[in-house]
Structures are given as structure tokens and as C-alpha cells.
Amino acid sequence: MSTGIASGLAGPAIAEALLHAWETLRQAGPIERAIGLLDAVWPEHGRDRWRALSIGDRDACLFLLQASLFGEELKTVATCPACGERLESSFAAGAACPSPTHWPQPREPQQLDHGPWRIRYRLPSSDDLMSSSGDDDGGDPVASLLRRCVLAAERDGRAHNAAQLPDEVRRRIGDAMSEHDPVADLRVGVTCPACGHAWSAALDIVAYVWEELDDWAQDLLAEVHVLARHYAWSERDILALSPVRRRFYLDLLQA
Ligand SMILES: [Zn+2]
Structure with a gap:
């Protein structure tokens, strides 16, 4: 990341924190998920501060979290309200919402x-x-x-x-x-290639990050399942492997 404030989001400790968040927030509503995810990744800021940030400042941090963990590119699927065409589009997280250059504080009245x-x-x-x-x-x-x-x-x-x-x-x-607080209701411009209709679509970053986390966690646990069954390693030991080593063993099993 160019900002540098989100450096170091990798390694077994982050993976463990994210898995724990995924596990405990499955039944939670969107606001609790937003706070829980930020607190899992950047616990040093304290839950109370995440809860006290404006919605837009909080969501800007979620865009940063998304880009740091899962990549800059956001992919969305929309249906054209004029002609019903199904559109897939992608854009850079940084273009939708500039990354914060410092950790936001609760705003003054x-x-x-x-x-x-x-x-x-x-x-x-x-x-x-x-x-x-x-x-x-x-x-x-x-x-x-x-x-x-x-x-x-x-x-x-x-x-x-x-x-x-x-x-x-x-x-x-x-x-x-x-x-x-414009990021609180972030919208992206979409133009339908079939009929030319243009509109602005809401982008729900909490739902977006959650879906990415859900995919990531399910893939990771599926890897644990395969390796544990074959090698009888513990879950903890498998999660402690780097993604590269995990991939190496999985490739060996498929060879
Ligand atoms: Zn259309």
C-alpha cells in the first residue's frame, strides 16, 4: 500500500485473527461485522474508537482493509435497471475511496x-x-x-x-x-454497455469485505481439511505454514 499505514497485514497472527472474526461474526449484523473486522486486524486502536468513528471514516478503513488483505481490485455485479442486462464491472479500491493517509479520529462537531x-x-x-x-x-x-x-x-x-x-x-x-462524510453512502457510476443507461450504484463495503472473508475462510479451512486428513497435522500447525508451503503440499497431493 502506498500509504504505509496498513503495512504488515500478513502472517499467521492476522490469519488467526481473521478466522476468529469470521467464526464469531457469522450471525452478527453489518455494523458489528464492520467493527469486529477492523478490531481483528488493527486491535491496537481499540474497539471504542472504531465504534466512535464516523461511518464514512470507518468505511474508508474497511476499503483499506479490503485492499490490503484481498487486493486493490473490487468486482461488482449489477443489473441494469433499464434493460435488465447483467453487468460485471471492476474498479480499484483506491479510485472508489482514497485510502486514509493517517488513522482517523472521531470528528469534531x-x-x-x-x-x-x-x-x-x-x-x-x-x-x-x-x-x-x-x-x-x-x-x-x-x-x-x-x-x-x-x-x-x-x-x-x-x-x-x-x-x-x-x-x-x-x-x-x-x-x-x-x-x-461522503464515504458513508458511497456510490459508483455504472454505464450499461447494452443500452447506454447510466446510474450510480451503492457500494456496500461491509458486505463486500464480508463476502471476501467468507470465501477466504472457507478455502483456507478446506486446505486444512485436506492436509490434516493426509498428514495428520494439527489445525494449528497447518495454519502456521506460510500460504506458499501449504500450496506446495497441496500440489504434491494432487500430483
Ligand atoms: Zn441496460
């Missing part, structure tokens, strides 16, 4: 002035999303999120709480959040 309103808010984090089920806000997760992320709201100098904000102001806060 932002200020939004809109007409008579002055709003102080912070960008939503994984913690906020996990706590914003809407249970306490009449089933409205956006209201829950605003209650957590709007730190102060004034109209003509008089304080209001987040539940009193008119729809227009809520929308403006949502727009401002997206503007300041």
Missing part, C-alpha cells in the same frame, strides 16, 4: 446555519446507528439518530430539542451529514 436555525451536530458513528433503532422514538430511527447526533439546536436564539426540528431542517442536517 459541525455547525449548520439554516434560516433562523443554528444547529450543532456530529456525524453519526457506528455507536449511534446501533443505538438508533427507533424504539424510544415511536419507531422512527431517524428521530433516534438526530436525538443522539444533534448536540444543540436554536431558533432565533431559543433552544429547541431534536424532536422539535421541522422536516426541512431535518433534511438539511441529513444533507450536511452526507456532504461531510
Whole structure:
């Protein structure tokens, strides 16, 4: 990686951490998976900090994780909404989302002035999303999120709480959040070669990394299975082999 902040993502310790994450997060939801994966690979930053990062900053780290572990190239499959053509496209992770040049920190609160309103808010984090089920806000997760992320709201100098904000102001806060944290809702431009229709498709990096991890873990355990059955080596010993040596023995078995 050109940034250097993700160097050293190889070796048995990382493989073991990733296998453990794969095992324990299989039933987890996307936010827990995102945090669990980042914490497995870069535990020195602490779970609390990963949870407190804005969604876009967190996802930028997931792009870096993806590129460092599984390669720069992202492949996606989409169906053209105009003609139904199935499209396979690929692009570089760094082109979709520039790699962070330093480890992100939770962001400072932002200020939004809109007409008579002055709003102080912070960008939503994984913690906020996990706590914003809407249970306490009449089933409205956006209201829950605003209650957590709007730190102060004034109209003509008089304080209001987040539940009193008119729809227009809520929308403006949502727009401002997206503007300041664009990777949180990352979209890639796609053009259908069959009919020329162009649109922007959402790219869900959490789901993408998880799928790659799932493939990797299943392939690795299948290798362990073959080697253990043939040589009666322990799982631990097989996982401690470098991928090159593992491949060598597997090739011998197939020769
Ligand atoms: Zn088309």
C-alpha cells in the first residue's frame, strides 16, 4: 500500500485473527461485522474508537482493509435497471475511496446555519446507528439518530430539542451529514454497455469485505481439511505454514 499505514497485514497472527472474526461474526449484523473486522486486524486502536468513528471514516478503513488483505481490485455485479442486462464491472479500491493517509479520529462537531436555525451536530458513528433503532422514538430511527447526533439546536436564539426540528431542517442536517462524510453512502457510476443507461450504484463495503472473508475462510479451512486428513497435522500447525508451503503440499497431493 502506498500509504504505509496498513503495512504488515500478513502472517499467521492476522490469519488467526481473521478466522476468529469470521467464526464469531457469522450471525452478527453489518455494523458489528464492520467493527469486529477492523478490531481483528488493527486491535491496537481499540474497539471504542472504531465504534466512535464516523461511518464514512470507518468505511474508508474497511476499503483499506479490503485492499490490503484481498487486493486493490473490487468486482461488482449489477443489473441494469433499464434493460435488465447483467453487468460485471471492476474498479480499484483506491479510485472508489482514497485510502486514509493517517488513522482517523472521531470528528469534531459541525455547525449548520439554516434560516433562523443554528444547529450543532456530529456525524453519526457506528455507536449511534446501533443505538438508533427507533424504539424510544415511536419507531422512527431517524428521530433516534438526530436525538443522539444533534448536540444543540436554536431558533432565533431559543433552544429547541431534536424532536422539535421541522422536516426541512431535518433534511438539511441529513444533507450536511452526507456532504461531510461522503464515504458513508458511497456510490459508483455504472454505464450499461447494452443500452447506454447510466446510474450510480451503492457500494456496500461491509458486505463486500464480508463476502471476501467468507470465501477466504472457507478455502483456507478446506486446505486444512485436506492436509490434516493426509498428514495428520494439527489445525494449528497447518495454519502456521506460510500460504506458499501449504500450496506446495497441496500440489504434491494432487500430483
Ligand atoms: Zn441496460
